[in-house]
Amino acid sequence: MADYLLLALGTFVLIQLFYYFFFFTRLAFYENNTNYDxxxxxxxxxxxxxxxxxxxxxxxxxxxxxxxxxxxxxxxxxxxxxxxxxxxxxxxxxxxxxxxxxxxxxxxxxxxxxxxxxxxxxxxxxxxxxxxxxxxxxxxxxxxxxxxSRLSDERDIVLGFSPYLKQSGFLNWFIRCETFYTAVQYLSFTLAGMTYxxxxxxxxxxxxxxxxxxxxxxxxxxxxxxxxxxxxxxSTSSNTAISVESESFVYSTPKTTWKTWFKQKQRHLSVSKHYKPRNKVLLGLLSGAHVAVWTIGIFVLIFGIWQKDMPLLAVLGGTFTVRWLIQWFLLSRINNKLDKTVEGFSFLLMDFALFMYYIIFGFLAMIKRKPRTTWN
Structure with missing residues (x-):
């Protein structure tokens, strides 16, 4: 059984690493050359x-x-x-x-x-x-x-970054984390010619x-x-550019209660069903792999402790360590470009918090409850 668990874990870690190296590296090493005119x-x-x-x-x-x-x-x-x-x-x-x-x-x-x-x-x-x-x-x-400055004859669209203001409290921290990781995705995908x-x-x-x-x-x-x-x-593969220099940022005031933020996220996520099939598959695979890595990892941890299987626990620890190091390196570079939206020391906690976020909102999506909206 241990072999099957490790095989499953390795498969989903590799899927995540594909996104890190194929998509996220584009943003991590992107140079936003200023050419004001x-x-x-x-x-x-x-x-x-x-x-x-x-x-x-x-x-x-x-x-x-x-x-x-x-x-x-x-x-x-x-x-x-x-x-x-x-x-x-x-x-x-x-x-x-x-x-x-x-x-x-x-x-x-x-x-x-x-x-x-x-x-x-x-x-x-x-x-x-x-x-x-x-x-x-x-x-x-x-x-x-x-x-x-990012417009050109070929580029008709420019995507900017809009971080939330830093305030005290766990909710504010998580809002900034989720906003940051969403930006990592849509900016990286745009650089890969897959704006969504x-x-x-x-x-x-x-x-x-x-x-x-x-x-x-x-x-x-x-x-x-x-x-x-x-x-x-x-958007097409060639008509969209991004701007990640600080002078192009627009800051926004975040929600201050879980209830108001929850309604906002329900509304935002409810429109994703209108995305192109390719976009839904790519985004679903990314979040699905994130959930699978943590779910299998927790199961392997419990199984290894129960069986007192130290080699299994060592492989688990090594796998997560390598994954976290790659994640920390790339996300830190991107975070520096995006005004250090997230405290660098909290990337590991952010990784787990996003896992819980995907679980909760994935469950709510299955319920298909229509969000109430007064104006948008």
């Missing part, structure tokens, strides 16, 4: 908001202060009733680049955020659209410049891409997916 075509920054007055008071001055030659910011206020409209109208003349569009309508055939973004795309003055959310904050005044998602908090693409693919039409009724489902449809 403020003569890049004009950019329209789109911000959708629903009852976000406090966030808008902080965000809009930061966006207006961006150092870029030719840009505008369109705030798409979707039926807010928290005083957002009054605040904007009272201060609109204080900002040079801010445009305000109030959306009063809601339609059954399209989700509110996708409708708002579509309105923004149609009203935009410039050919490049850069998206973020009201609760986000650009790291620097060169955010627009850093993102547009981006994050709406920091994503840029040419408006021509949006209209050429009929916008969000095929998934207009799905809550979420204005970033990942859309990218899953329109």
């Amino acid at each position: 403020c003569s890049t075509p004009g950019v329209t920054v789109l911000v959708c908001a629903w009852n976000e007055r406090e966030n808008l008071e902080e965000l809009l001055p930061l966006l207006d202060a961006q150092e870029y030659n030719n840009f505008e910011v369109i705030l798409l206020d979707d039926r807010s009733d928290d005083g957002s409209e009054e605040f904007i109208r009272a201060h609109i003349n204080d900002w040079k680049h801010i445009r305000y569009i109030r959306i009063n309508d809601q339609f059954e055939h399209v989700t509110p955020k996708k409708y708002a973004l579509t309105v923004g795309m149609k009203q935009a003055k410039y050919p490049i659209a850069l998206m973020t959310d009201a609760d986000c904050r650009p790291f620097s005044n060169h955010w627009i410049t850093a993102m547009t 998602m981006g994050v709406g908090r920091n994503i840029l693409y040419k408006r021509s891409v949006f209209f050429a693919n009929k916008g969000f039409y095929t998934h207009r009724h799905v809550f979420g997916g204005d970033d990942d489902i859309f990218l899953n449809e329109v």
Whole structure:
């Protein structure tokens, strides 16, 4: 029995190592050469908001202060009733680049955020659209410049990174870990020519891409997916670039309770069923191998202790040690590029925490309970 357990463990470890070496090394050794050029075509920054007055008071001055030659910011206020409209109208003349569009309508055939973004795309003055959310904050005044610097004649889409702010507590630590590991995946896959998602908090693409693919039409009724489902449809092996320099980062405030984070993750994960089959297989195999390695490893540990099989325990320890060393080396390099989002000493704990995360949300996915969403 021990031989079969080790064979199974070795198989799933090799699957993980394939992802580490074929995908993750691309990001670990990626050089984001800076080539700022403020003569890049004009950019329209789109911000959708629903009852976000406090966030808008902080965000809009930061966006207006961006150092870029030719840009505008369109705030798409979707039926807010928290005083957002009054605040904007009272201060609109204080900002040079801010445009305000109030959306009063809601339609059954399209989700509110996708409708708002579509309105923004149609009203935009410039050919490049850069998206973020009201609760986000650009790291620097060169955010627009850093993102547009990755565009080219062949690259129509640029994926940025949006880490969560560091706060105290286990929930915040895990949110940062999960966000980091998700970024490792979608940025690495993009470098391998297999883009499957981006994050709406920091994503840029040419408006021509949006209209050429009929916008969000095929998934207009799905809550979420204005970033990942859309990218899953329109990205190719050669039209998407990434930006991993710090000035292109956009920070976001994380959820502070397990309940609100849990609802957010349910919504995010619920859209993955709309991915292309290839993407679902690759991502499922990656998370499945992660779960299998830990599950078999725990079983081998218990079996080895019960049988007092020291050679078996030695092989188990050696296998996990080699795996962790490779993981630590690659993830540490990537972590340094992504503003040290995760404390380096906690990678081992993160590895186990992600195992539990996959178990819990995998079980919930089988239940197929539809997440409740009030706005997206």
